[in-house]
Amino acid sequence: MTPTAPQVIRRLLFILLFIGFTAGIIFYFAIPDKPKAPWDGNPESSLLRLMEGNARFVKGEMRHQGESVERRTALSSEQKPFAVIVSCSDSRVPPELVFDQGLGDLFVIRTAGNLVDSVALGSIEYAVKHLGVKLIVVMGHENCGVIKAFLVKEPEHDYIDKLVDIMSNEPEQVAALTAPGDRIDNCVRANIKHITTLLKTCEPVLMEKYKSGELKITSARYDLDKGTVEITE
Numbered sequence: 001m002t003p004t005a006p007q008v009i010r011r012l013l014f015i016l017l018f019i020g021f022t023a024g025i026i027f028y029f030a031i032p033d034k035p036k037a038p039w040d041g042n043p044e045s046s047l048l049r050l051m052e053g054n055a056r057f058v059k060g061e062m063r064h065q066g067e068s069v070e071r072r073t074a075l076s077s078e079q080k081p082f083a084v085i086v087s088c089s090d091s092r093v094p095p096e097l098v099f100d101q102g103l104g105d106l107f108v109i110r111t112a113g114n115l116v117d118s119v120a121l122g123s124i125e126y127a128v129k130h131l132g133v134k135l136i137v138v139m140g141h142e143n144c145g146v147i148k149a150f151l152v153k154e155p156e157h158d159y160i161d162k163l164v165d166i167m168s169n170e171p172e173q174v175a176a177l178t179a180p181g182d183r184i185d186n187c188v189r190a191n192i193k194h195i196t197t198l199l200k201t202c203e204p205v206l207m208e209k210y211k212s213g214e215l216k217i218t219s220a221r222y223d224l225d226k227g228t229v230e231i232t233e
């Protein structure tokens with residue numbers, strides 16, 4: 001029996017819908033590193049954005065987004081970074097590369113051993129209070145030179161001693177000295193734990209926003225060989 005015109009149209013529509021649906025599925029799974037959820041500005045969403053960037057970095061599939069002349073020009077009058085990263089000055093740990101982020105995305109504080117003093121605290125407070133950042137990541141890394149200096153503890157009678165002194169006053173670091181396992185790695189983890197706690201209890205700006213849930217403060221460890229960032233807290 002010859003199909004009627006409406007039947008032909010219905011069949012054609014069905015075939016088109018089927019092709020469209022199948023193409024959509026194939027396209028969705030073919031895109032590498034598609035965002036799991038759109039970034040909505042909240043702390044968890046910001047952390048996900050960082051970790052997706054790190055996944056691209058690990059695979060060597062960086063997008064290098066946010067480096068254009070247009071982006072640079074657009075940012076000249078205002079910045080709206082979505083995360084503060086407190087990391088080591090070590091040349092192998094640049095947050096913008098490790099998280100594959102562009103101009104205006106990250107507010108970065110870098111000191112040897114990712115240590116935080118009053119100047120660093122003021123910088124972090126500024127980002128949270130005036131730029132509206134809702135996520136802070138304290139990132140230590142494998143094989144940190146300052147941690148090694150702390151473990152050797154040979155006075156050099158210079159400002160490097162100051163770094164070691166600060167670490168020597170961290171209760172978590174002292175406890176890590178006698179813990180089982182890898183001494184350097186134990187101290188790296190103890191150091192970021194100490195600094196994360198310091199930020200969570202830093203009055204008035206950080207503690208208030210952290211307690212209200214408006215601000216997330218977390219710690220991470222960067223692996224030099226693999227390029228991976230592990231969230232430790």
Ligand SMILES: [Zn+2]
Nearest residue numbers: 088090144145
């Ligand atoms: Zn370091």
